[in-house]
Amino acid sequence: MVELAVESLVHVYRQGQVRAIDGVDLHLGPGERVALIGQNGSGKTTLVRHLNGLLRPTSGRVLVDGTDAVQQTVAQLAARVGLVFQDPDRQIFAATVRREVEFGPRNLGFSGDRLRAAVDDALRATGLDAEQRTNPYDLGASRRKLLALASVLAMSTPVLVLDEPTTGQDPRGVERVGRIVRSVASSGRTVIAVTHDMRFAAETFERVVVLRAGRIILDGPPTAVFAAASWEALRSTFLEPPAAAVVGDRLGFGSTPTDATLVAALAGAGTDQ
Amino acid sequence: MLIFEGVSYRYAGAERISLRDVDLELHDGEVVGLVGANESGKSTLCLLASGLAPRSIGGTLTGRILLDGAQTAGRPMHELAARIGIAFQNPGTQLSGVTATVYEEVAFGPMNLGLPLADVLGRTRHALEMLGIEALAERDPARLSGGQQQLTAIASLLAMRPRHLVLDEPTAQLDPAGTRLVGEALARLAEEGASILIAEHKTDLLADLVSRVVVLAKGRVALDGPGRAILGDPRLAELGVAEPSGVRLARLAREAGLPQRALDLAAASA
Amino acid sequence: MIIGGLVGPIALLLLAVIVPAVLARVLGSLIRTSLLLTLPIAVSAVLVNVFFFAGGRHVLVQLGPITATAEGLSFAVQVLARILAISGAITLFYLTTPPASLVVDLERRGVSPRLAFVANASVQTVPAMVDRAGAITAAQRARGLDTEGSIWRRVRGILPIVGPVILGAIGEVEERTMALEARGFTRPGRRTLLWAPPDSSAQSAARWLLLLSVPALLAARLAGVLG
Numbered sequence: 001m002v003e004l005a006v007e008s009l010v011h012v013y014r015q016g017q018v019r020a021i022d023g024v025d026l027h028l029g030p031g032e033r034v035a036l037i038g039q040n041g042s043g044k045t046t047l048v049r050h051l052n053g054l055l056r057p058t059s060g061r062v063l064v065d066g067t068d069a070v071q072q073t074v075a076q077l078a079a080r081v082g083l084v085f086q087d088p089d090r091q092i093f094a095a096t097v098r099r100e101v102e103f104g105p106r107n108l109g110f111s112g113d114r115l116r117a118a119v120d121d122a123l124r125a126t127g128l129d130a131e132q133r134t135n136p137y138d139l140g141a142s143r144r145k146l147l148a149l150a151s152v153l154a155m156s157t158p159v160l161v162l163d164e165p166t167t168g169q170d171p172r173g174v175e176r177v178g179r180i181v182r183s184v185a186s187s188g189r190t191v192i193a194v195t196h197d198m199r200f201a202a203e204t205f206e207r208v209v210v211l212r213a214g215r216i217i218l219d220g221p222p223t224a225v226f227a228a229a230s231w232e233a234l235r236s237t238f239l240e241p242p243a244a245a246v247v248g249d250r251l252g253f254g255s256t257p258t259d260a261t262l263v264a265a266l267a268g269a270g271t272d273q
Numbered sequence: 274m275l276i277f278e279g280v281s282y283r284y285a286g287a288e289r290i291s292l293r294d295v296d297l298e299l300h301d302g303e304v305v306g307l308v309g310a311n312e313s314g315k316s317t318l319c320l321l322a323s324g325l326a327p328r329s330i331g332g333t334l335t336g337r338i339l340l341d342g343a344q345t346a347g348r349p350m351h352e353l354a355a356r357i358g359i360a361f362q363n364p365g366t367q368l369s370g371v372t373a374t375v376y377e378e379v380a381f382g383p384m385n386l387g388l389p390l391a392d393v394l395g396r397t398r399h400a401l402e403m404l405g406i407e408a409l410a411e412r413d414p415a416r417l418s419g420g421q422q423q424l425t426a427i428a429s430l431l432a433m434r435p436r437h438l439v440l441d442e443p444t445a446q447l448d449p450a451g452t453r454l455v456g457e458a459l460a461r462l463a464e465e466g467a468s469i470l471i472a473e474h475k476t477d478l479l480a481d482l483v484s485r486v487v488v489l490a491k492g493r494v495a496l497d498g499p500g501r502a503i504l505g506d507p508r509l510a511e512l513g514v515a516e517p518s519g520v521r522l523a524r525l526a527r528e529a530g531l532p533q534r535a536l537d538l539a540a541a542s543a
Numbered sequence: 544m545i546i547g548g549l550v551g552p553i554a555l556l557l558l559a560v561i562v563p564a565v566l567a568r569v570l571g572s573l574i575r576t577s578l579l580l581t582l583p584i585a586v587s588a589v590l591v592n593v594f595f596f597a598g599g600r601h602v603l604v605q606l607g608p609i610t611a612t613a614e615g616l617s618f619a620v621q622v623l624a625r626i627l628a629i630s631g632a633i634t635l636f637y638l639t640t641p642p643a644s645l646v647v648d649l650e651r652r653g654v655s656p657r658l659a660f661v662a663n664a665s666v667q668t669v670p671a672m673v674d675r676a677g678a679i680t681a682a683q684r685a686r687g688l689d690t691e692g693s694i695w696r697r698v699r700g701i702l703p704i705v706g707p708v709i710l711g712a713i714g715e716v717e718e719r720t721m722a723l724e725a726r727g728f729t730r731p732g733r734r735t736l737l738w739a740p741p742d743s744s745a746q747s748a749a750r751w752l753l754l755l756s757v758p759a760l761l762a763a764r765l766a767g768v769l770g
Contacts, residue, residue: 040418040448054681078687089714090675091682093706103703107687137710138287142311152686168362168445170310170474171515196448199518238450243477243518243542250541263525266534325721351730359725366715367722370671371663373643377737382726384735385656393735429726 001030001188002065002080002158004051009060011046011214020046022214023060028192030158033185035201036194038211039237044194045086047211048161051192052081064159079108082157086164088141088148097139097147098123098132104155122154125180142168146176153180160184162193166200178204199242202226202257212237227255275299275322275357275437275470276339282317285331291317293492295336299470301436304463306479306500307472309489310513315472318489319441322470323359324350341436355386358430362442364422368414368429375417375425376401376410382433400432403465404458420451424458431462438462440471444478452478480504480517488512518542549617551764552624560631569638576638577630585626592619644740656734672712679707 004027011021021043028034036044049055050062053074062069064080082104085091094100101119110118123129126146131139136147145168152160162181166174174197181204185191195201201208201222208225210218210233217233218225226234226245234241241257248256253265277297283290292314299305299322307315320326324345327334338345340356361367372378379400383393401407404424409417414425423443430438440459444452456478463469463482473479479486479500486503488496490512496503503509507524509516516524519542526535564570592615599612646663650656680690683703689696723729 039450052685074684075687075689078685083685085682089711090678090707093703104686140312170513172513247541259525263529266526266531329721329724350724351727354725354727366718385727385730387733387735390735
């Protein structure tokens with residue numbers, strides 16, 4: 001498993017003078033589940049594209065297990081950092097669901113039983129096992145999105161990065177993505193998700209990092225990041241805490257960012273005999 | 274008024290029927306939320322309501338769809354477009370792609386209708402005002418944020434002066450700021466008496482907006498009734514629909530054996 | 544013969560391309576763009592004509608079996624001037640005519656709005672396609688596609704990139720078409736136009752002059768007045 005370190009990262013896109021990433025430091029350990037939140041343009045996608053070398057730092061460093069990412073090709077980094085893009089239609093090309101999922105692991109040199117097992121596991125986790133022979137474009141948009149997830153999941157990388165994995169998913173889809181995140185992390189792999197869904201961030205991740213204008217403004221567990229004391233910072237970048245946090249605060253329970261913590265606080269208050 | 278009478282629909286080349294025996298009446302001035310799990314038929318219903326299905330994308334329709342008293346089948350799209358407008362979830366692809374400013378983009382529809390120039394200008398100005406985007410008039414639509422593009426797309430529809438507006442997950446691709454921007458604009462439209470059908474996963478957004486909610490499940494209408502009642506219906510979760518936060522939290526409290534506290538929760542969520 | 548054949552094309556290049564480009568203040572970008580466009584074909588045309596021109600008598604250089612003659616050089620310059628005149632005229636047109644004005648004017652003169660739309664959209668979708676191809680390449684590289692390796696590896700990488708580019712473009716066209724239809728674009732008959740590009744009487748006169756000069760030049764050429 002892998003340690004990721006981002007050190008004093010700055011990124012300026014060629015066309016502009018704006019610092020899309022403006023001095024970010026971030027250390028992520030094996031098995032960590034991290035949600036990256038912030039408005040469009042805050043630098044979330046730019047940041048995660050540095051983790052697998054698709055973007056190179058203007059200054060600063062990205063270390064994957066102590067080795068500078070600059071010294072490795074994207075193809076080499078792909079074996080360690082899997083990145084699922086937001087739009088599945090910008091990657092799907094194969095004639096069947098199974099072939100699409102096989103593409104990544106094959107590129108990494110998987111074959112035989114190892115390939116079969118990795119693909120089977122990914123299809124099962126995303127609920128696509130009954131659709132192996134289906135043409136991907138016969139699936140609805142929400143399941144194509146799960147297919148894109150499966151196609152990177154099957155690469156079995158020690159780090160998994162998801163760019164807005166719940167967009168367009170119904171509650172069951174969101175729950176499924178949450179289960180995948182937990183199960184991947186429980187095997188010691190690091191999961192990072194860029195998301196606009198505050199409830200998903202609070203319920204599924206143990207650490208939440210908030211970006212604004214290319215800088216980290218909050219970094220901590222959901223209880224800290226979604227605590228009333230942080231709301232002003234969140235709202236400064238147009239983010240609203242999840243409903244459970246707001247309700248818990250109104251009822252005087254302190255920080256209850258998840259449904260479960262709120263219900264537990266209610267039970268603890270114990271006026272309900 | 275928009276009426277679906279026993280409507281079933283199958284996409285061209287599809288094995289599965291996407292909508293089955295749908296009966297629905299959408300009255301003028303009503304804001305109706307359309308919810309349901311993925312692939313339950315929401316987008317299909319929107320396409321049928323607008324007349325784009327089966328006209329533009331093929332497929333087989335049975336039953337009748339009546340728009341303001343006349344069947345939509347067989348009527349040319351440009352005529353329907355002046356009565357019913359449809360917006361999609363992807364803000365980028367629904368812009369014409371050939372205009373240099375938001376103003377021209379919004380004027381594009383009325384221009385197509387061949388209206389006198391003064392009318393085109395009047396409608397454009399009014400549509401920009403309705404969405405509160407006068408300040409964007411001179412901007413390049415391609416360089417707006419997703420939320421601003423979505424507002425531009427909706428303004429472009431309003432400039433057609435349709436009696437009905439169909440919005441297919443207008444906030445799905447937007448960030449929280451964009452979602453709020455669109456939500457506020459829709460609330461203003463609703464207040465002014467627009468007739469809107471809006472498909473949306475985010476029921477928190479719908480709760481304050483709609484007078485009525487229709488739930489689709491596997492292509493059929495599963496529930497149909499007043500917004501508050503349907504969004505509080507205990508069957509919502511099993512139909513694959515996200516409950517509004519207050520409803521969900523109250524349910525969790527009840528399930529945890531705290532029925533009294535459930536009421537506090539509902540109150541605190543309001 | 545050696546000099547005579549050069550006058551026509553070079554005069555044309557000067558009068559029809561260089562002078563208007565100077566007047567429109569786009570000479571710099573015109574030279575850059577048309578050189579970029581024509582460099583390979585111009586170089587090969589010059590080499591072929593200098594060294595393989597049949598029937599030249601004034602030998603300039605002798606390299607083994609290959610001779611360069613003055614007649615060959617003259618002809619090469621003539622060909623080069625023609626190529627530059629053609630590419631320069633086209634480049635000049637694009638540099639001085641905003642696509643939007645072109646489309647509005649075509650439509651104003653009765654060209655079908657759909658045709659005008661296609662002309663405009665195809666110009667405007669190029670950057671979008673480039674963006675899309677970039678995003679797709681990034682996504683496939685993230686899945687371990689090696690775009691930096693041997694030729695064989697790169698060839699294998701074509702389908703995963705070109706496939707989604709095309710499929711995505713088709714999907715997008717479908718969505719865009721529906722959105723256009725929903726705004727009455729398919730209505731037959733004239734559209735209202737918001738504006739007309741300014742058209743001075745000098746411009747109009749220049750257009751007529753150019754149009755009339757075509758038969759005049761043709762006639763001169765046939766009569767042998769121009770070389």
